[in-house]
Amino acid sequence: MAFSQETIEFIKKECQRYETRRSAILPCLYRAQKEDPNNQVTPEAVAEMATLMELPEVQINEVLHFYTMYNKKPVGKLHVQVCTNISCSMNGGREMAEHLCKEFNVNYEEVSSDGRYTISRVECLGSCDTAPMMQVNDKYHENLTKEEAVKLLKDM
Ligand code: FES
Numbered sequence: 363m364a365f366s367q368e369t370i371e372f373i374k375k376e377c378q379r380y381e382t383r384r385s386a387i388l389p390c391l392y393r394a395q396k397e398d399p400n401n402q403v404t405p406e407a408v409a410e411m412a413t414l415m416e417l418p419e420v421q422i423n424e425v426l427h428f429y430t431m432y433n434k435k436p437v438g439k440l441h442v443q444v445c446t447n448i449s450c451s452m453n454g455g456r457e458m459a460e461h462l463c464k465e466f467n468v469n470y471e472e473v474s475s476d477g478r479y480t481i482s483r484v485e486c487l488g489s490c491d492t493a494p495m496m497q498v499n500d501k502y503h504e505n506l507t508k509e510e511a512v513k514l515l516k517d518m
Pocket of ligand 1: 445446447448449450451485486487488489490491493495
């Protein structure tokens, strides 16, 4: 899949915004992921970015594979990231993650058969005082019970 004209312009603009083009890799990867129909960054997208940014692919791949916020394989329309770090685990985060997998009949990191859900367990998302919590795509949902989490996802 080739980038849209808007994304091409975004990448070129980001490259001019920073002192070095390498500094623009993070926002450009994020944009590439947003544009992908499976919410991932494909090797083809990396190749296109490398051409547009005039950088070696390896420099983009280094960043892509370092950060967990970039998906390297297809993800459901709702990427549900349940925090299972200390504060959230002590308040039921692990059980909530398990419950969501059972409810939506999907294993961790897989896409449900209807293409809607991917459930991931993640480290602290910086919202420990409102545990347990989960991030769905770009949005935080906090102070949840497992039943509330299911309802919230079904209503989306
Ligand atoms: S432990 Fe879950 S947000 Fe920090």
